[in-house]
Amino acid sequence: MSNITTTLGAAVPPFTPHAISVSLPTWEDNVGYEQGDKRVVDVMVSGYPRFFIALNIQRLARICEKKFGLNGERCLLVPTRLIANQCRTFMVERSSKEGSPVPVRLVQFVICPEDNDLEGTCAELHVVLFPADAFPLAKQFWQHTGLGITSRLADRCLSMIPEASKPSSPSPSRAPPSKASNRHYSAKNSRTSLPPSPPEDSSTADTFGSDLKTYVEERYGRNLPLEAAAAGKRAMRRRIAGVLLRDSPSDWSIAGGRDAKLGPSTRGIKEVTEDDVFLYPTGMSTVWSAHQLALATRPLAKSVCFGFPYTDTLKILEKWGPGCHFFGNGTDEDLDKLERMLEEESQKDPSKPPILALFTEFPSNPLLRCADMSRLHKLADKYDFLIVVDETIGNFVNVEVLPYADVVVSSLSKVFSGDSNVMGGSLVLNPKGRHYLELKSHMINFYEDSYYAEDAIYMERNSRDFRRRIKVIDGNTEAVCDFLHSHSLMSTNTNPATLPPNSRFVIKEVFYPKYTTAEHFNRCRTEGGGYGGLFSLIFTTSIAAREFFNALPCNKGPSLGTNFTLACPYTILGHYAELDWAARYGVEESLVRVSVGMEDKHLLLQGFVKALHAAEQQ
Incomplete structure (x- = not known):
């Protein structure tokens, strides 16, 4: 399994601007993250966006708080007026149930380049301001709804704000180095191009500049130009609707066109x-x-x-x-x-x-x-x-x-x-x-x-070959699950309570649609469809779960459905504050969730053999 990062807090996959996962390579790291351990949280440069507000979004929020805040107010940044009103309504109604309603103010912030003769380059932010002690409530809206601004929009805004180019005091969350205003947003350009992404750290800084990066993305067929976002969204909607008669990586340029061939x-x-x-x-x-x-x-x-x-x-x-x-x-x-x-x-x-x-x-x-x-x-x-x-x-x-x-x-x-x-x-x-x-x-x-x-431009690019990728991932996952199932108590129909102390079985159950409520899954299964790329394991002891997870040679972090194998101790990350409650429904503390990727099947199996051996030796 290649392209693995074992660096705590680094982006997953490594060296990926706007990555939506973060490396938490050991069981102990995941526990530390949930406990707010500074050893973990202070080195994180990335994270799942609904739980971890990206560093450049944090930086933009600090600018907005300084510009619009009163009496130490904090803010949440959202992309539209409607969402801002929905956030305010949520905060007022929830706080009213706890006592008195929290005061919430809304500010519209239109950001334009210093030379604003170029049409269509301004960005619009909606700033939701509230007392600092109400931030946890605002964060609930951010997490549950997923409607906050994205790191790419934050990049664009920062590139046009003069204050963003000024040096600022170091942040405890290791904010990336500041950049000067992006020259993409100047009247000399004939179209809006992709703004640069913040580097993960100084070793991954963009040495070529955003102009060259955008040129490569657009010129060589990887990305549509930014002004073609509407066509990109239309292509995705057609893929999701299942109406494209011809849709492959070589045909992407017409997938969103008005003359695309569509069918039932x-x-x-x-x-x-x-x-x-x-x-x-x-x-x-x-x-x-x-x-x-x-x-x-x-x-x-x-x-x-x-x-x-x-x-x-x-x-x-x-x-x-x-x-x-x-x-x-x-x-x-x-x-x-x-x-x-x-x-x-x-x-x-x-x-x-x-x-x-x-x-x-x-x-x-x-x-x-x-x-x-x-x-x-x-x-x-x-x-x-x-x-x-x-x-x-x-x-x-x-x-x-x-x-x-x-x-x-x-x-x-x-x-x-x-x-x-x-x-x-x-x-x-x-x-x-x-x-x-x-x-x-x-x-x-x-x-x-x-x-x-x-x-949307990046999502359109990524999704062009999703059908091919799913088939590879389905096959890899079934091979891995068949192996693990054969080494689990499920294969023996043994009650864990009757196991001798020296039993070699450490996997209690493999959760995978092939074995779990298979009759209901198969009733909806498409002709030629697989069982998907996700499975979970529950172990006979928490120590076995920890040793398996720590030894598994793959990326470790939140999210799933990635082209690379990604694992996490799901119950620790998702329900650390309610472990007993989750266990009542079978989501035990020892649960390890694995999203299988597109690696070579033989190498994948070798990795799981290694992890299982480590768990059996505990």
């Missing part, structure tokens, strides 16, 4: 078009927006979270609207309980649906469980509620879940991108859904495209 959708619903696909800046913003869509169009009621989800999905359903019912195991037994609950609630008030919407992942993260979608769909028809499915882990090359859903969401930051250098998300409406007309009408009237153009 391959998403399981032929009537899907690109107009049913909506792009967002992050995957989590699609979940949040789907919930907002439900709240705006359907009778008010609690939602249902079915199955143990990625952490922020549950937080969204709990913190916006009237709350949710949580069926955290996501098993058929939970489905029985759900059906009984729906019947009881409908009897209380037959005039309205018993729930607003049901949210589920297919399969779930991190336990890779799938719900019986056919049965859920029948319940939705009977009790008149929406079904929202997050297909990020399964991905639409492998599974067809749209026929069972009203709304399908996905994090494009994962395998659709693969390069771990840009965020994005998609929301797809099912034109055959019973509430389609109402949902589509609302989206037409109220959808706001806040996906930053330069991020």
Whole structure:
């Protein structure tokens, strides 16, 4: 496995501007991160963007606080007025429940180059200001919604602010070296080009300059020019809708063109078009927006979270609207309980649906469980509620879940991108859904495209060969999981409680759709589709989990769906403050989650043999 970084706090992958993962190479590093250990947090130059506010965004925020803040106020930066108002509403409503409402001010900040004769080069920021002690509340909005500004937008803004070129006192978070205003934004240029990315550190500084970097990206077929962002977004929407009859890396230039060859959708619903696909800046913003869509169009009621989800999905359903019912195991037994609950609630008030919407992942993260979608769909028809499915882990090359859903969401930051250098998300409406007309009408009237153009350019480039990459990743993952499954207690049907002290088995269970609720996964599996690139392991002891993780020769950090193998101690990172609660649903402290990449299959297997041997020697 090549291109691995073992440097704590470095970008993952290494030397990648705008990387969305960070190296936490040991179990102890992950615990230290959760505990706020200065040994860990003070060396981090990167991180998952919804949890770690990028250093250049922090720097831009400090400039805005100095420029607009009063009495030590802090701020959050968002790209549009609508999002700023949504942030303010969240902060005021949440703080009111705790006591008195927090005062929140909004400022619009339009940033233009010093020579502002060139049209279209100004950037717009919306600054949400609040008392410094309210920052943790503001950070909740940033994390749960994924609607804050991106590091590329921050780069562009900093390149046009004279204050940004002035030396500043060192930051405890190791801010990158400051740069002078970017000469891309001058009247002498005929078009807007890509601004430079901040270096990871002095050893990775851009020695060639942003002009040459942009020229290479655009001239040699890697990136569309920035002014073609609309065409890039259209190409992505067509890929996600499954309507492109010809789409390959060599045909990328016409994928977003008006004359592209389109046909019936391959998403399981032929009537899907690109107009049913909506792009967002992050995957989590699609979940949040789907919930907002439900709240705006359907009778008010609690939602249902079915199955143990990625952490922020549950937080969204709990913190916006009237709350949710949580069926955290996501098993058929939970489905029985759900059906009984729906019947009881409908009897209380037959005039309205018993729930607003049901949210589920297919399969779930991190336990890779799938719900019986056919049965859920029948319940939705009977009790008149929406079904929202997050297909990020399964991905639409492998599974067809749209026929069972009203709304399908996905994090494009994962395998659709693969390069771990840009965020994005998609929301797809099912034109055959019973509430389609109402949902589509609302989206037409109220959808706001806040996906930053330069991020869309990179996502378009990364996604051109996603179908080919998924096939490679599927094959690699199945080979690795078959090996680990054969060395687990699952292969012996042995009860861990009856194991002798010197037992060689250290893997308790392998969570992977081939073994986990396989009948439900296979019902939605596409012809020729695989089982995806994600799996999780639970070990017989926490020591075995630690030794396995530390010995595994791959990149270690948050995120998944990368072209390279990436592992993390998921429960430590996702639920460190609620370990006992997570364990109640089978998400044990010893859980290690692995996203398999495109490395040579033989070398991959060698790496997992090495890690397993280390765990067995503990």
